Amino acid sequence: MSEYSEPTKFIDLSAQQRLIRPNIDLAISKVLNHGQYIMGPEVKEFEEHLRNYTGAAHALSCANGTDAISLALMAWGVGVNDAIFVPSFTYVASAEAPAQLGATPFFVDVCEDSFNIDPESFKQAILDSKNLGLKPAVVIAVDLFGQPSDIDLITEIAHTEGIKVLVDGAQSFGAKSKKRRVGVMGDATTTSFFPAKPFGCYGDGGAIFTNDEASASLINSIRLHGKGQEKYDNVRVGLNSRLDTIQAAILIEKLKIFEHELVLRQEVASRYSLALENFCKIPKLSSEVSSSWAQYTIILKERDLVQLKLKDLGIPSVIYYPIPLTKQLGYSEFPIVSSKTPVSDSLSKSVLSLPMYPYLESSTQDNIIEKLIDILD
Amino acid sequence: MPVPFIDLKRFEDGFLDNWNDKVANLSEKASFIGGDDVEELEEALAIWTNNKFAVTCANGTDAIQIALRALDVGKDDIVLVPNMTFWATFEAIVNVGATPVTVDSSLNDAGIDFDSFIVAIDKVKPKAAVIAHLYGWGSARLDKIREYCINNNVLLVEDGAQCFGALYKEKSIYSNALISTTSFYPAKVLGGAGDGGAVFTSDSNLAKRARQLTNHGRTSHYGYGLVGWNSRLDSLQAAYLNIAIKHLPARIKSRQEAISYYRKHLIETDIQQMIPPSDYKENGYCNVGLVKDLKLKSVIETKLKTSEIGFGNIYPGAMSDQECSKQFMHSHVGGNEAQKICDTVINLPVFPYITDEELSIVVDTVKIACEEL
Numbered sequence: 001m002s003e004y005s006e007p008t009k010f011i012d013l014s015a016q017q018r019l020i021r022p023n024i025d026l027a028i029s030k031v032l033n034h035g036q037y038i039m040g041p042e043v044k045e046f047e048e049h050l051r052n053y054t055g056a057a058h059a060l061s062c063a064n065g066t067d068a069i070s071l072a073l074m075a076w077g078v079g080v081n082d083a084i085f086v087p088s089f090t091y092v093a094s095a096e097a098p099a100q101l102g103a104t105p106f107f108v109d110v111c112e113d114s115f116n117i118d119p120e121s122f123k124q125a126i127l128d129s130k131n132l133g134l135k136p137a138v139v140i141a142v143d144l145f146g147q148p149s150d151i152d153l154i155t156e157i158a159h160t161e162g163i164k165v166l167v168d169g170a171q172s173f174g175a176k177s178k179k180r181r182v183g184v185m186g187d188a189t190t191t192s193f194f195p196a197k198p199f200g201c202y203g204d205g206g207a208i209f210t211n212d213e214a215s216a217s218l219i220n221s222i223r224l225h226g227k228g229q230e231k232y233d234n235v236r237v238g239l240n241s242r243l244d245t246i247q248a249a250i251l252i253e254k255l256k257i258f259e260h261e262l263v264l265r266q267e268v269a270s271r272y273s274l275a276l277e278n279f280c281k282i283p284k285l286s287s288e289v290s291s292s293w294a295q296y297t298i299i300l301k302e303r304d305l306v307q308l309k310l311k312d313l314g315i316p317s318v319i320y321y322p323i324p325l326t327k328q329l330g331y332s333e334f335p336i337v338s339s340k341t342p343v344s345d346s347l348s349k350s351v352l353s354l355p356m357y358p359y360l361e362s363s364t365q366d367n368i369i370e371k372l373i374d375i376l377d
Numbered sequence: 378m379p380v381p382f383i384d385l386k387r388f389e390d391g392f393l394d395n396w397n398d399k400v401a402n403l404s405e406k407a408s409f410i411g412g413d414d415v416e417e418l419e420e421a422l423a424i425w426t427n428n429k430f431a432v433t434c435a436n437g438t439d440a441i442q443i444a445l446r447a448l449d450v451g452k453d454d455i456v457l458v459p460n461m462t463f464w465a466t467f468e469a470i471v472n473v474g475a476t477p478v479t480v481d482s483s484l485n486d487a488g489i490d491f492d493s494f495i496v497a498i499d500k501v502k503p504k505a506a507v508i509a510h511l512y513g514w515g516s517a518r519l520d521k522i523r524e525y526c527i528n529n530n531v532l533l534v535e536d537g538a539q540c541f542g543a544l545y546k547e548k549s550i551y552s553n554a555l556i557s558t559t560s561f562y563p564a565k566v567l568g569g570a571g572d573g574g575a576v577f578t579s580d581s582n583l584a585k586r587a588r589q590l591t592n593h594g595r596t597s598h599y600g601y602g603l604v605g606w607n608s609r610l611d612s613l614q615a616a617y618l619n620i621a622i623k624h625l626p627a628r629i630k631s632r633q634e635a636i637s638y639y640r641k642h643l644i645e646t647d648i649q650q651m652i653p654p655s656d657y658k659e660n661g662y663c664n665v666g667l668v669k670d671l672k673l674k675s676v677i678e679t680k681l682k683t684s685e686i687g688f689g690n691i692y693p694g695a696m697s698d699q700e701c702s703k704q705f706m707h708s709h710v711g712g713n714e715a716q717k718i719c720d721t722v723i724n725l726p727v728f729p730y731i732t733d734e735e736l737s738i739v740v741d742t743v744k745i746a747c748e749e750l
Binding site for chain 2: 203232
């Protein structure tokens, strides 16, 4: 029987703090000392680290993961009448970015095992979009919970139709597919450095990766108000979307421990899987991928009841996501694949994410597991 | 001795200690999004601007987009914009799907030209207008502009990126605006340690809408009823600004003194100082000199460069003249006074705690350049 004195947290960033605080404080001080708060030297340095880490030819930091998607789509000239295929079972940002540009998010179903885009649903949606008079333009393949999608198959389907592939790696930075790091697949990859992400900063942040130089150059201009050559030379309509120098400095320090944290996350996930596999549907990774384990998500028959019971026992859990995008009021006007999205709908009613962070102590985790099994049994 | 155009490292006594304490506090709590510092800042901003509500966001450009969208301005709506402003004002209008109409600016105060403004309203019947309060003050006829918009059903957004702390008729310039915005870009009078911005209004519906839009259009716990943005002010930035705002009166005073110095000592030169209309107390954002003799302007700038003295040209080009504006614009109304400002403007170094020695070096260098010609 395990004892624990502090309430269990869903995500606990304080253990990481203790490891690296002095380095982070120093990094922040350096920025205040040079005063280049916008596009300072640490931003360039961080982007170089990102290139080295992912293997991508180009890495451009920006204000957040949603903007990262917007920047990629703007570089590709996405606009009105373009169909942007997006899974219904994901965070709203994946559909929000194309909608803001006046394009048409086109909702597609996901696979129950991986939570990622279902290639068959995607194929059907391409046909549907043409029938609606839309131009199939981009597929946003979300790596949900940190597991890379079946990207080679999706890319094959997409490219055959002239559709560009955007990997929404908001949760999957650090993950791999067939030994390739997230960041080098698709036509571009985006990620988020939101604080609760596996690789997060002290505020909002994001990045885009691509091997295409022309896109990279465009993205660089667009994130800086459509900059041309000089400061007040604006050659296109852009955004204000920059990663603060302070955040870049913090991320440089965090990157140093990230690889180790990925290992710890995998250990936490393995521990859950070993203990829970006979009691509920646990996430199963394909043999070709590794996950960053942004979330550890199980599938339950009586999800709401279980969540309540866990809460009464002091165990936090979160539903990602309770309402699929096809059922969100702000997105009710957007088309849905003709074969519908039954898996997304069903998942939204049955998923539950358990506490997951690299420094989750085994005694605390054992307690979570014990209580959960008690409830499920 | 070199003089920078701006120096952001002249921290007041205790500033860095306060900052380090805040960083420690936020780090320990891992409170990086929202939270007490954001709340505290928004309360302070509401008081400073004499508005009921302040909604912080990611930057000044986003603030304009959020304000427009909160007003339901969007696809195919016509929005007036002054020809003399930063590109972001124009961008924001395009980014919400609306169509800009550029309107000439006034040579006197760099605000929108009132006569052209009312012609434009009559001609294109815009849904909205964005005006920019440049240089730390606003249009001589701000009240008239506001009144005219109300009477003619034009929704007015006031881009106050540069005028935080400025007073109009003895109250904050943002008082009585339907909805206004500002930027906390580090070089602004109230500047952060990274990007930041805010929207101000006393209309509770607009405020509520704005807040939803900054947070992905979230309208209920699990519900996203609007298409919004990710546009938040980091807690760290709010913490920094909470410290900075306490020093703001001293910083503004220092800036104002620098500008007075320039006006006093450059009065005999051919640099025509732009001064704010009499209803304003400027916030000291920048010094504005117009050098009509373009050859002289070039000589002055060269001399400043070789003497390692920073300067600005805020701004070198009108909106309607930017490379790509034509494809987005509906039309232009009025003349081209804006370009006269763009062609002739020089902004000399102004920042808090610039020293008398630095000021006199700048003035002496400028005077030498004038004599050289």
